[in-house]
Amino acid sequence: MSGSTGSISRIPYDDLVALLTGIFRRAGASPAVAGILAANCAGCERDGAKSHGVFRIPGYLSSIVSGWVDPAAEPALEVAGGAFLRVDAMNGFAQPALELAKPALMERAREQGVALLAIRNSHHFSALWPDVEPFADEGLLALSMVNSFACTVPFDGHAAVLGTNPIAFAAPRGEGAPLVADMATSAMANGDVQIALREGRQLPPDHGVDAHGRPTRDPAAVLDGGALLPFGGYKGSTISMMIELFGAALTGGKFSFEVDWSAYPGAQTPHTGQMLIVISPDFGRLNGSFGRRVDDFVEQLRLSGVSRLPGDRRLVTRRRTMIEGIPLPEAQLENLRRLANGG
Amino acid sequence: MSGSTGSISRIPYDDLVALLTGIFRRAGASPAVAGILAANCAGCERDGAKSHGVFRIPGYLSSIVSGWVDPAAEPALEVAGGAFLRVDAMNGFAQPALELAKPALMERAREQGVALLAIRNSHHFSALWPDVEPFADEGLLALSMVNSFACTVPFDGHAAVLGTNPIAFAAPRGEGAPLVADMATSAMANGDVQIALREGRQLPPDHGVDAHGRPTRDPAAVLDGGALLPFGGYKGSTISMMIELFGAALTGGKFSFEVDWSAYPGAQTPHTGQMLIVISPDFGRLNGSFGRRVDDFVEQLRLSGVSRLPGDRRLVTRRRTMIEGIPLPEAQLENLRRLANGG
Numbered sequence: 001m002s003g004s005t006g007s008i009s010r011i012p013y014d015d016l017v018a019l020l021t022g023i024f025r026r027a028g029a030s031p032a033v034a035g036i037l038a039a040n041c042a043g044c045e046r047d048g049a050k051s052h053g054v055f056r057i058p059g060y061l062s063s064i065v066s067g068w069v070d071p072a073a074e075p076a077l078e079v080a081g082g083a084f085l086r087v088d089a090m091n092g093f094a095q096p097a098l099e100l101a102k103p104a105l106m107e108r109a110r111e112q113g114v115a116l117l118a119i120r121n122s123h124h125f126s127a128l129w130p131d132v133e134p135f136a137d138e139g140l141l142a143l144s145m146v147n148s149f150a151c152t153v154p155f156d157g158h159a160a161v162l163g164t165n166p167i168a169f170a171a172p173r174g175e176g177a178p179l180v181a182d183m184a185t186s187a188m189a190n191g192d193v194q195i196a197l198r199e200g201r202q203l204p205p206d207h208g209v210d211a212h213g214r215p216t217r218d219p220a221a222v223l224d225g226g227a228l229l230p231f232g233g234y235k236g237s238t239i240s241m242m243i244e245l246f247g248a249a250l251t252g253g254k255f256s257f258e259v260d261w262s263a264y265p266g267a268q269t270p271h272t273g274q275m276l277i278v279i280s281p282d283f284g285r286l287n288g289s290f291g292r293r294v295d296d297f298v299e300q301l302r303l304s305g306v307s308r309l310p311g312d313r314r315l316v317t318r319r320r321t322m323i324e325g326i327p328l329p330e331a332q333l334e335n336l337r338r339l340a341n342g343g
Numbered sequence: 344m345s346g347s348t349g350s351i352s353r354i355p356y357d358d359l360v361a362l363l364t365g366i367f368r369r370a371g372a373s374p375a376v377a378g379i380l381a382a383n384c385a386g387c388e389r390d391g392a393k394s395h396g397v398f399r400i401p402g403y404l405s406s407i408v409s410g411w412v413d414p415a416a417e418p419a420l421e422v423a424g425g426a427f428l429r430v431d432a433m434n435g436f437a438q439p440a441l442e443l444a445k446p447a448l449m450e451r452a453r454e455q456g457v458a459l460l461a462i463r464n465s466h467h468f469s470a471l472w473p474d475v476e477p478f479a480d481e482g483l484l485a486l487s488m489v490n491s492f493a494c495t496v497p498f499d500g501h502a503a504v505l506g507t508n509p510i511a512f513a514a515p516r517g518e519g520a521p522l523v524a525d526m527a528t529s530a531m532a533n534g535d536v537q538i539a540l541r542e543g544r545q546l547p548p549d550h551g552v553d554a555h556g557r558p559t560r561d562p563a564a565v566l567d568g569g570a571l572l573p574f575g576g577y578k579g580s581t582i583s584m585m586i587e588l589f590g591a592a593l594t595g596g597k598f599s600f601e602v603d604w605s606a607y608p609g610a611q612t613p614h615t616g617q618m619l620i621v622i623s624p625d626f627g628r629l630n631g632s633f634g635r636r637v638d639d640f641v642e643q644l645r646l647s648g649v650s651r652l653p654g655d656r657r658l659v660t661r662r663r664t665m666i667e668g669i670p671l672p673e674a675q676l677e678n679l680r681r682l683a684n685g686g
Contacts (some may be wrong), residue, residue, distance in 0.1 A: 079627035084456020086627050113427020114459040116622065141593065143585075145549020171588050179588075210420050235526050238653050239582065241644070242486075242524065245514050248587040249636035250484065250624050257643050277620065279459065281593050284422035284429050293592035300600050301584070304500035310581050326666035 009333050010325030016042040016054075023057060024306055025140040029071035033096045040095050040126050046326050050318035051191030052127040054336060060125060060309065061339070068267035069123045075100045079198035083112040086210045086252070087124030094146070094274050097122050098131055105278050112285035117276040118251035123269035124148070129182035129311070130167035131276065136170035136178030141279040141290070143169045147247035148270040149259040152186045152228045158213050160227040162192050163256035163270060165243040172281070174291035179298060181310030185240040193219045193228070212314065213255040246275045263306035349567065352676050353668030359385040366400060370407045370646050371557035372414035376439045383438055383469050389654040389669050391660035392535030395470040397671065397679060402611040403468060404682070412466045418443045421629040425457040430597070432465030437489070437617050441474055444479040456626035457531035461594035466612035467491070468578035471511035472525035472654070474523050474619065479521030484633070486512045490590035490652055491613040492602040495529045495571045498580035501556050506599035506613060507533050508586040515624070517634035522641060524653030528583040529571040536562045536571070589618045590607075 012017070022029075022036035029037065037060070045053030064071045073092025075098055085105055089097035108115035124146045135142035148163030157306060166189075168182035180273045184190075187207040195343045196203055197219035210216040211225030222228060230236040253273020261267035281290035301309060321327070328336075354362070363381035364374075372380065380403070384665040388396030388550075407414045416435025420443055422428060428448055432440035440462045451458035467489045478485035491506030509532075511525035513609040527533075530550040540545055554568030565571060575577040591598045596616020604610035624633035643653060664670070 009441065009562045016629050076684070079456075080456035082626070083458075084623070084626045112425035112455060113422075114620070115426075116457040141588070153648050154644055154647060157644065157645040157649040160648045161643050167584050169588070171592070181585065183578050185578070185582055218503055224458055225482055230643050231578045235528070236578065237575055238511075238526055241640075241653070242512050244640055245512070245522075245637065246485070247419075249514070249640065250622065251634055252628070253645070255636075277457070279593065283427045284424070285595065292596075293589065297584075297587055297592065300598070301497055301500065302503050304497060304502040304504045306500040308499065310584070327545070339618070 002211055006131055007330040008327050009330045010327050011333060012325050013046050013322060016045065016326055019336055019340050020054070022055070023336065024060070024071065026340065027071055030074075032070060032099075033073075033093065036095050036099055037093060042326070043130055044127050046318055046321045047314035047326070048321075049127050049219045049314060050196055052305055054332065055195065056125060057189070057336065057339070062266035063065040063123070063125070063264075063269040064164075065267040067263075068261055068264035069269050069271070070208070072211055077101055077165055079102065079210055083108050083115040085115065085117045087117065087119045089119055091211050091271070092123065092124035094119055094124040095126070095131070096275070098274070102134075105276065106135070106138060106140065109280050113253060113257060114277065114279045115276070117275075119274040120252035121271070122253065122274055123308075124274055125269040127182055127234060128166045129180050129314070130155050130168070131274075132168045132170035132182075133178060133180045133279050136172045136180065139172045139281075139291075141169070141281045143158040143279075144276045145243040145246045146274040147253070147256045149245050149256040149261075149272070152214070152230055152240065152256075153209060154241070155234040161257045162186075162230065162237070162240045162244060162274070164175065164228065165238065165240045165247070165256070167243060171294050172291050173298070174295045177315055178309075179309065179311060180314075183310075185236055185243060187231045188228065188235075190228070193222050199225060213297060227263050240261075242252075250271050251275055283336070350673040351670050353670050354387060354672045354676060355668050356665060359388065359669055361681055362683050363397070363400070365402070367414065367671075367677065369685055370414055370538070370682065375442075376414060376416075376436065376641040379442055383473050385669070387470050388671070389661055389664045390657035390666045392472075392657060394532055394538055396536065397675065399468060399534070400679065400682070404667050405609035406466070406468070406607075406612040407609040409604075409609040411604055411607035412612050420444055420447065420551075425522070426458040428458065428460045430460065430465075431569075432462055434464055434614070435466065435508075436612070437462055437465035437467040438474070441617075441619070445477075447655060448619070449478070449481060449483065451565050452623050455624045457620065461615040462619075462623070463595035464614070465596065465617055467613040467617055467663055470525055472523050472657070473507045474617075475513035475525075476521060476523045476531050478621050479515045479523065482515045482624075482634075484512070484514050484624045485656050486510075486620060486622075487617065487619045488492070488586040488589045490587050490596070490599045490615045490618040491533070492604075492615070493584065493600040494533060495573055495599075496552060496556070498573060498577040498583070505529075505573065505580070505583045505587060506615070507571065508583045508590070508599070510582065510586060514637050515634050517642070519531045519638075520658055522637055522652065522654060523657075525552055526574075527574055527581055528586060530574045530579075531571065534572070536565050540566060586675045591616050592620055607652045610634045
């Protein structure tokens with residue numbers, strides 16, 4: 001965080017992917033895994049999702065160095081019968097496991113109408129929308145849930161059992177980019193707590209508790225033995241419970257409360273499971289109408305005064321950064337270059 | 344609402360089902376449909392879910408009398424290929440459409456690992472947990488979403504576009520009754536607003552707006568041209584949007600904002616669509632562990648101090664009422680008997 005923070009460089013997306021690929025390669029990732037993680041992380045930065053952008057690189061690296069996650073893991077597709085696929089990520093990252101299963105998952109969704117992917121033994125350390133958006137780009141409806149690590153107190157409880165537990169969905173539209181939503185079911189995302197801490201900002205009220213379970217607006221108190229609260233009281237807590245069941249119990253991954261990295265100092269990546277459901281939305285219909293119907297719905301939301309739909313801000317940022325380059329402090333870019341070159 | 348409200352009778356569940364079956368038969372439902380609706384409604388009353396219990400009978404009847412919903416509709420299973428089933432409810436109630444598809448849905452879920460049911464052209468006027476619980480009783484994991492009618496203002500909007508849009512899931516356990524959750528994604532359910540009105544109670548803050556979009560705690564103002572708010576701000580609003588996409592766009596049903604019963608005075612049942620996903624949770628695993636894993640999770644929630652899990656209160660009430668009978672004011676019972684006998 002040292003150096004001139006005033007000097008901002010703009011780096012083309014492809015160059016950032018190449019730079020991050022170099023970093024992941026040097027950290028021990030295979031070429032395929034390095035490319036997948038780099039594109040994912042650069043894509044978050046490109047879309048302005050900074051809490052999952054290059055900000056996360058130190059967390060990736062310390063998790064790898066600690067021995068907690070295997071950057072060279074080769075995921076294994078275990079079941080390919082019916083409409084239900086299982087992947088053992090082999091203690092690697094979730095995204096390469098998803099990439100491995102993606103062709104079969106899409107094929108099954110088109111053949112059977114719906115297909116489910118259960119990834120276990122995986123680490124998910126990024127946003128969830130990059131996992132679902134590509135399916136919508138191919139005309140499929142996708143839903144994903146992933147649990148994380150115990151950092152959220154269930155409604156009516158006094159100890160952190162739940163993770164930030166995001167849920168994401170992506171729906172193709174008749175015209176324009178898919179409708180893509182991604183939300184943590186904690187009142188805020190862990191990455192945003194970390195950013196608030198770095199930037200010296202207070203949290204909004206009713207977002208976190210300290211180590212004694214008392215409400216706090218101090219991000220350090222939340223991160224240091226405290227916990228987040230679920231969004232929306234008992235209803236948000238119920239949605240978060242659902243995500244534990246689908247992300248962990250169904251996949252064979254760990255529940256958030258079972259993630260124990262105490263023997264791996266520096267570890268930050270939640271070692272749990274992830275579920276995706278992919279649907280062929282016009283299956284069994286002669287005239288495809290799903291995309292047009294999503295358009296109808298979006299139009300009505302706009303008419304009602306909704307100025308920003310889920311994903312709107314990401315798309316606007318993406319269009320700009322793909323032309324102008326992705327803005328990053330020069331000091332941060334220098335640091336990334338040093339990491340890529342082993343400096 | 345007249346008569347002695349102090350006199351409470353206890354009616355056995357089976358007797359209440361028979362009584363309600365008579366009412367639905369007299370209203371024009373086929374024997375099968377009448378039995379399904381009666382068991383559903385009596386089941387809600389049995390479990391203490393009074394906002395979907397016999398309180399709803401006048402709404403059922405006025406909807407039928409208005410010609411808005413066809414109580415004699417014969418649902419048609421349209422697609423039975425792959426893992427994706429579609430049912431046209433033929434402008435009838437959703438529950439008979441689900442019953443028609445249930446055997447195939449369960450068979451496909453067991454064969455393929457996952458199966459999806461899309462019901463369209465259907466009216467859902469009850470709680471959602473009765474739709475998912477039976478699957479968990481059979482060892483399956485079930486998820487359902489149903490949209491309703493425009494009564495909820497999306498976050499950042501100023502007109503009602505969304506319905507109360509409940510989501511429900513049911514997970515089998517290793518020991519004990521399944522974990523079953525059912526929640527409206529509006530800040531409260533419409534039925535509870537109606538009950539608050541009848542009982543002369545104010546609504547909690549931040550639950551509704553009046554016809555001018557101003558916050559109100561008056562249930563009459565919410566019901567008379569006003570609207571509900573989603574639970575949990577923009578995140579709850581996003582979940583509600585997802586339910587519109589799955590409940591309407593995917594199924595071929597109407598969006599909540601498209602429900603137009605203005606030509607059917609007395610109509611109260613939302614004419615939309617419903618989606619169910621049913622999963623064989625141990626598919627592809629040699630040793631079934633899902634139920635035990637749900638037990639692990641529930642145990643941890645209890646240890647964290649959560650005193651009431653989703654569905655707990657219903658189960659407690661059910662156990663009591665199945666022994667003691669279902670308590671109903673004698674005047675209300677008399678009224679039901681009169682309706683059943685055509686008085």
